[in-house]
Amino acid sequence: MTGRTRWSFGCGPAAPVALAVAAALLTATACSSPHAGDGGDGRARSEGATRAIRPVEGCGTGAWTDPADLSADRAPARCRPGAPPAAPLAEHRRLTIATGTLSAEYVAPLVVALDKGEFAREGLDVTLKVLPTPEALPLLAKGDVDALWAAPEAAVMNGVRGGFDIRWVAGNFSPGPGSKSGLWARLKDGESAADVTLSGRRLGTMIGKGSVIAYPMEKALERYGGDLSRIQYQQLGSADVLTALENGGVDSAWLLDPVWRRVDDKPGYAFLGGQPAGEPLGGLLYGPSLLSEDTDAGVALLRAYIRTVNTYFASDYKADAAFVTYLAKLLKTDAAILRSTPLLRMDWEIRSGTTDRLQAAYEAQGAVPGSSPPLPEPRTVDRRLYEEAVGHHP
Template sequence: MSGRTARGYGAALAVAALLLSAACSATPKDDTGAAPAAGRTIRPVDGCGTSSWTDPADLSADRAPARCAPHTPAAHPLSRTRKLTIATGTLSAEYVAPLEVALDKGEFKAEGLDVTLKVLPTPDALPLLAKGDIDALWAAPEAAVMNGIKGGFDIRWVAGNFSPDPKSKSGLWVRLKKGETAAGVKLAGRSLGTMIGKGSVIAYPMQKALAGHGGGLDRIQYRQLGSADVLTALRNGGVDSAWLLDPVWRKVDGEPGYAFLGGQPLGEPLGGMLYGRTLLRDDVDAGVALLRAYIRTVDTYFAADYKQNETFVTYLAKLLKTDESVLKSTPPLRMDWEIREGTTNRLQSAYATQGATEGSPVPENRVVDRAYYEEAVGHTPGP
């Protein structure tokens, strides 16, 4: 085992231990798997009609994401101000933009929420979420989350974040050998460069992309690299393939000798908002209010192709502290607060193949809680 790999496994074990410790001191979870926000009264919401909810079983790539009218659902301020801390791995990535816009435009404040966005890597944030030291995490249901839930802690994925635009080529790229074509690429035994190690949600789309090219998550050689090194390694032959994120893939798009093999499935968010004990058990009202502000922000500022609005792109680049030309160089994200049916099962299948999780998968009803966003938009779920 390499030093880098050993350190990765050591970090994963440390996170698991911290989660287990936090779970032991936390409020006991509901062993029935019942959604913590279930059973509350749901009322119709002005501006949120039939288009504000889509069937979770709809996995079609061209599914239109749920939307309410701009500036809806309207704010319903809480009786007293709640201070909430949301952890996120970065404040410069485009997928965090709805949270930063909601904060900057006063959407959280309108709900009676005093929100702080705190930059923390997911491995550091998970134990804090488990103990109630932070209230929410803007991340993804990665293998560490599944292992934490198995260990007894009540963490729920309560809202999605985005799915890619069909024009996006963020994903798996390969450097073609002489005479090789994209259709004929065989990746078994070849190396993959990625800045994200085993147990990340990209394992699922990577598994799909590899399956069509004679590979598999257990049949490739991983090379975990720094963000600045992934593209360099692909170009100089250090790795045979690489998972390239926005906007890095634009550097090889259209160049001879490189091929895009696939990315995140269209119409299927793989991350978003995770709640811990505070918003799941202690203060569900604040949990619903937080998603109401998030959804209203998406409906008002990110409903369609927000990059067509030059003024907004300039504003967004300044807010994210990123170069405006870089922001314009990639297609817009399809902001989507809903969670698809079966996503957590597909993720866990990939984690198990990588060896990042063991044992039976966690049932979806112990990972996902759609009741928060359903209440926010006034949708009453069927029996």
């Protein structure tokens, strides 16, 4: 491998989400940065308040799309391959990015950036550390972890509500054409997909309440006679979700790539909907260390990530057999399986209102305090750093 690669793996059982969030909230005051707060608009913070945004070579008008554009066929923002060019920091920084896995395809841009030396070109010595979100969240708020590759789940919203200075700063992907990763139902005798009603049915899921899939699930349930509050959730291990659906242990399940291939076009199963096309639901979350204490490093990290997307994932990266073989080796997965699923549309931008829609779904599930008003977008999202990385002045 090239670059200064270090791998680190978390150990021990994952703490239950509710307990982790409760512990996080108890330490919120102690963990919050002295720069916490959003200055009224979620953008004016410490040195970042007066940072200049300059044109960036290789990143023209195509390097930005209107955040309000939610169209399914929206082309994601792109710079030219190799752009934005590296701008090495004067002094090397050591950064730790927490992620729940290193083998899923949606983590590929980080793993490739590390292997190809894109982080090193920015003067960053990056460690990818495997940690579940509930464990990583308080570490991110304290600065023990610099970034989190995850999603603005209910645990994140509850942490921000409790005082954590955390923002979602870059997207990850939206599903490509042909993807059927999402909500599947087991049909009853004589039932067709058009007849499905999910009210009161049991749903198998790896995460349970409070995951970002609550939002696309809510959209699917609206079409099939159910709502989030009337679904019986059954939390299962990743290897057990499909088995439970096949043997009738659950009536529906959220199936990920490539598991849904096992029931695709198979009699007795129906795909009801997945993640909205063109709308990333996760990506990079920053804590105070990169939001305000060292914004230069925060922008540099995004620059390396965005350059990796533009260079290796800009179009149909699965059309290149050699690259698929290389990627499968990095992710420690089977190349045939990787090739069999539709590609992901890698997308660093964040759509307007996504965290509003997520919070509405969390409230419907009972995963966030219903008595508290939703967090406004400036408390949850900061687009300023990737705008600077590509030279877009809003």
